Amino acid sequence: MKVLARLVALAGALGIGWLLLSATPREVVLVYDLGGARADSLEVEIRRGGRVIRRAELSARGAGQLRHPVRLPDGDYVLAWRLGGPEGSRSGERSLEVREDATVVLPLGP
Secondary structure (H helix, E strand, O other), rough: OOHHEEEEEEEEHHHHHHHHHOOOOOOEEEEEEEOOOOEEEEEEEEEEOOOOEEEEEEEOOOOOOEEEEEEOOOOEEEEEEEEEEOOEEEEEEEEEEEEOOEEEEOOOOO
């Protein structure tokens, strides 16, 4: 009986540990690849379930790529972006899945 109780306690501790680790934010570096687009600014919103989780405005002058480090819990997100420049602005949305610490390259160019 004691062995069974210990196994149940161990399984419970492992389950709680797994839940806590999956809720811990991940270190994610978003790299926005402008693909030669002439841009002055990049506005980004990271959304989850219709709510804005993160928002950033980045200067894009002379940049081919912009790095944006964020901490996000595991899950599925929508990244809405708007690129502004001398030729006008472009915008779009991309899906983003976070399951581990990672660097994610997102092409935004023409």
